[in-house]
Amino acid sequence: MGEEAVEFSVEKVAEDCKQSTVDVGDRTYVIGRSDDDSKSSIIIKILEKLTQTWVVPTVLGTQPTLTESQSAIPVNDEKILIIEKGVPLNESIWFLEIDTPFVKQQRKIKGTEVVSWSKGVIGVGQKPVVISGPSGVGKGTLIAKLMKDYPSKFGFSVSHTTRSPREKEIDGVHYHFTERSKIEKDISEGKFLEFAHVHGNIYGTSIEAVESVTDEGKRCILDIDVQGARSVRASSLEAIFIFVCPPSFEELEKRLRARGTETEEQIQKRLRNARAELDQSNSPGLFDHLLVNDDLETCYENLKLLSLDDDQEDSDDLFIKDGKQTASFCIVSKHDSEILLQPEPNEAKNGATSLLALDLSSLSGGAPGRTRGLKIRSINSF
Numbered sequence: 001m002g003e004e005a006v007e008f009s010v011e012k013v014a015e016d017c018k019q020s021t022v023d024v025g026d027r028t029y030v031i032g033r034s035d036d037d038s039k040s041s042i043i044i045k046i047l048e049k050l051t052q053t054w055v056v057p058t059v060l061g062t063q064p065t066l067t068e069s070q071s072a073i074p075v076n077d078e079k080i081l082i083i084e085k086g087v088p089l090n091e092s093i094w095f096l097e098i099d100t101p102f103v104k105q106q107r108k109i110k111g112t113e114v115v116s117w118s119k120g121v122i123g124v125g126q127k128p129v130v131i132s133g134p135s136g137v138g139k140g141t142l143i144a145k146l147m148k149d150y151p152s153k154f155g156f157s158v159s160h161t162t163r164s165p166r167e168k169e170i171d172g173v174h175y176h177f178t179e180r181s182k183i184e185k186d187i188s189e190g191k192f193l194e195f196a197h198v199h200g201n202i203y204g205t206s207i208e209a210v211e212s213v214t215d216e217g218k219r220c221i222l223d224i225d226v227q228g229a230r231s232v233r234a235s236s237l238e239a240i241f242i243f244v245c246p247p248s249f250e251e252l253e254k255r256l257r258a259r260g261t262e263t264e265e266q267i268q269k270r271l272r273n274a275r276a277e278l279d280q281s282n283s284p285g286l287f288d289h290l291l292v293n294d295d296l297e298t299c300y301e302n303l304k305l306l307s308l309d310d311d312q313e314d315s316d317d318l319f320i321k322d323g324k325q326t327a328s329f330c331i332v333s334k335h336d337s338e339i340l341l342q343p344e345p346n347e348a349k350n351g352a353t354s355l356l357a358l359d360l361s362s363l364s365g366g367a368p369g370r371t372r373g374l375k376i377r378s379i380n381s382f
């Protein structure tokens, strides 16, 4: 850690970019804009105050769109809040994760200093549903029915895979069919919620796959194997975990063969893996519900009950969705877990006069890359 320390002074940083500096413990985080080369980017540098050395961290996640400048304030030891200037409020709230469990884990894996971008989202969003079960049990069939019957309620998390497309499978709809080197690079850059080696190929769920569905106000459905379910369970994403069992192993084999999409060798591999997956379906604390897919309609009705349960309205979302907050704001101050925001001066001229209180007391884990649970209230008019 810290081996990437480079020598440059605060004055040099100020020359390079429009920056915010934020003190957290013994460190100063410098967040700014670099115009060094033709493509501008946000640069992050950390000053270790005790040793007066600079560290350039590995930056994970999708960075905010570049704006002229930003205001920033520490939330706690784990996160810095950044509000981008010149952007409507619902697009402008970002967190720089500096010591969250995700960052700690990535720091360990990479052996370097790490920070990670996370987009702030008003409201909590619908809890995703993770569906696992052996190959051929009928997960895809059940999910397709759910999507067809409730297109505005559910959205499918389109996974990435290195396996070749089957006949009738469409890239970007059933899977993102991907080169091994590309998925490995994206995984190392922290863009995946989970990934696993399944039946000889890499399969993975990108953070974007889940969060783009949740951002649309829909409940995201993930069809992933048991290793993937374990990884999601260990992540910050809160979800409902369902395991689908076959009525018997013989029936599973029959369905897999009748589907006619695998070679005999692949069928044998999938059946071997199926035994291991069935063994793990009772792992303590892994799955919330077990469903037996014997009669398809009965199983579908049960899946519907579980997936439609806990349907929650994101009332805070309305605040943003009704178009009130197209103005851009900046940070004024922080009191406990509330941050006071005021419209930027040019916005006040345009009639945006309310101060806003951004309540961070109920932040909840979306996938890494999103910080959900923000609440906003209008607190006065000038």
Ligand SMILES: Nc1ncnc2c1ncn2[C@@H]1O[C@H](COP(=O)(O)OP(=O)(O)OP(=O)(O)O)[C@@H](O)[C@H]1O
Residues within 6 Å of the ligand: 133, 134, 135, 136, 137, 138, 139, 140, 141, 142, 255, 256, 258, 259, 293, 294, 295, 296, 297
């Ligand atoms: N309850 C059921 N009774 C009989 N056949 C079924 C039932 N459910 C699904 N099937 C059939 O079983 C086959 C396998 O189903 P499906 O492709 O949905 O499985 P899967 O779990 O998604 O498999 P994979 O994990 O390999 O993608 C399909 O041909 C499907 O029509």
Ligand SMILES: Nc1nc2c(ncn2[C@@H]2O[C@H](COP(=O)(O)O)[C@@H](O)[C@H]2O)c(=O)[nH]1
Residues within 6 Å of the ligand: 132, 133, 134, 135, 139, 159, 160, 163, 194, 195, 196, 198, 199, 203, 204, 205, 223, 224, 225, 226, 227, 228, 229
């Ligand atoms: N861990 C993950 N497993 C996944 C993902 N997407 C699909 N899967 C699982 O792979 C097998 C095989 O799928 P197939 O389409 O080749 O038949 C199946 O059990 C899926 O649940 C993923 O993103 N991550």
